[in-house]
Amino acid sequence: MNILLNFISAFSFVILITMLGAFLSILERKVLAILQNRCGPNRVGWFGSLQILADMIKIFFKEDWIPPFSKKFIFFISPIIAFCISLFMFFIIPFYNKCNILNINIGILFFLMLVSLTMYSTILSGISSGNKYSLLGSIRSISQIISYEIFLGISLMSIIIKSNSYNINDIIISQKYVWNIIPQFLNFLVFFIASLAICHRHPFDQPESEQEISDGYRIEYSGMKFGMFFISEYISIFSVSAFIACIFFGGYLGINNFPISCIILKTFILVFLFILVRASIPRPRYDKIISFGWKFCFPVSLLNLFGTTLFVLIYN
Amino acid sequence: MLFLKNILYGFFSQIRSMFFTFINIFCKSETVMYPEEKTKLFPRYRGRIVLTKDKDGYERCVACNLCASVCPSSCIILQQKKDKNGRSYPKFFKIDFSRCIFCGLCEEACPTAAIQLLPDFELSDYKKKDLIYEKEDLIISNQGKYLDYDFYSVSGVKIKNKNFSKNNNSINHVDTKKILP
Numbered sequence: 001m002n003i004l005l006n007f008i009s010a011f012s013f014v015i016l017i018t019m020l021g022a023f024l025s026i027l028e029r030k031v032l033a034i035l036q037n038r039c040g041p042n043r044v045g046w047f048g049s050l051q052i053l054a055d056m057i058k059i060f061f062k063e064d065w066i067p068p069f070s071k072k073f074i075f076f077i078s079p080i081i082a083f084c085i086s087l088f089m090f091f092i093i094p095f096y097n098k099c100n101i102l103n104i105n106i107g108i109l110f111f112l113m114l115v116s117l118t119m120y121s122t123i124l125s126g127i128s129s130g131n132k133y134s135l136l137g138s139i140r141s142i143s144q145i146i147s148y149e150i151f152l153g154i155s156l157m158s159i160i161i162k163s164n165s166y167n168i169n170d171i172i173i174s175q176k177y178v179w180n181i182i183p184q185f186l187n188f189l190v191f192f193i194a195s196l197a198i199c200h201r202h203p204f205d206q207p208e209s210e211q212e213i214s215d216g217y218r219i220e221y222s223g224m225k226f227g228m229f230f231i232s233e234y235i236s237i238f239s240v241s242a243f244i245a246c247i248f249f250g251g252y253l254g255i256n257n258f259p260i261s262c263i264i265l266k267t268f269i270l271v272f273l274f275i276l277v278r279a280s281i282p283r284p285r286y287d288k289i290i291s292f293g294w295k296f297c298f299p300v301s302l303l304n305l306f307g308t309t310l311f312v313l314i315y316n
Numbered sequence: 317m318l319f320l321k322n323i324l325y326g327f328f329s330q331i332r333s334m335f336f337t338f339i340n341i342f343c344k345s346e347t348v349m350y351p352e353e354k355t356k357l358f359p360r361y362r363g364r365i366v367l368t369k370d371k372d373g374y375e376r377c378v379a380c381n382l383c384a385s386v387c388p389s390s391c392i393i394l395q396q397k398k399d400k401n402g403r404s405y406p407k408f409f410k411i412d413f414s415r416c417i418f419c420g421l422c423e424e425a426c427p428t429a430a431i432q433l434l435p436d437f438e439l440s441d442y443k444k445k446d447l448i449y450e451k452e453d454l455i456i457s458n459q460g461k462y463l464d465y466d467f468y469s470v471s472g473v474k475i476k477n478k479n480f481s482k483n484n485n486s487i488n489h490v491d492t493k494k495i496l497p
Contacts, residue, residue, distance in 0.1 A: 035340050035341060037347075276334055277334065280336075281330060281333065
């Protein structure tokens, strides 16, 4: 009975996250419109509330075309990988004290593993499409993710040292007196930039840059397969911003009586920050992104790790 | 030291641009809600193409084929025919609006100011076939934008039933509705 209950709760959680991802696509369009002095979708329903339904109808009934020159099995499986991995990222986020789907002692390592697995969906879709544009997009994506993953891990390392645990619950509890963003501000900047690159968000949307390589690794995808890529991107934004809220902003800590609303508010503020970055910063050149990662963010995160370690060694 | 200064400068310029984008939340949106709220169009706007008539009710078009030859997308087809007075008029006049790019070159080429582009852009249709406008669809019963202009008072061949006594040059003043300077 207990197993069944657990299954039902986890399943409803998954459905909820998928709905959130679909909802975020509309929210982003609306917020971008407000930032750019436009109106956004406001025709379907009251103030565009039924726009999500219209988008779903359109995406379900579009022709799901598999190109004859593609490697069919890999082509079919790569959006599923992308969707599943971005979904798994959400499981380690605690909503209040030890209430998450996966309460594991290696929470942060699990997150890093999933982040490095996201590369697979991109590279498999790029290679199996049999298209030069998508191949170029996937190569860009690989080089970007490889160069940004390193200091993603290193910046998390100093927090692990500070809280002396890999478990996210312990990390949140260790921020009881001061949030991690205040002593680790440089670290936060580096992690935020790296997470932008991991989610393929602006200004790091090199794998799908519309102007140079039309739509990158997902140029051949249509219908529901494209929809899976699309929604997985938004789910990964959600999960990464929830993760940042847990690591740097104290997760459910804050107002004592409403822990869930606290973490939801923090997550939405970070999602808004993601959208604000998209609205304001232009896309840099491809080699500049890589050199910025290796020559600036990597030494900064290493210096920060060094400083944190020294501090912890002296005071303990 | 210069390296550090560059880094700090770049960082704060990014923050500044993000701040200025953020401020736009409090600004009013500039979108015009089109079907409910009509836009104000100016006389020089190049929209629907019409054929006009002169003050006496005659067709201005003399089917000289200048508009068809200047048209860059070649969407105008017409054929000349002469009536019993010796005056020429178009036997048929077709404009394919699915190909027209509304450049206004036909209006500039026209010596009799017959073909004119009016400020009206609501030309959409469900079938591509319906966008081919015949002469009956194009012709209107008044002078359009150029009320006083009469081609036969300025130039033209001699025809019967038409007096050329008033040869006043009435197009010397600056015309604000014309595209050319």
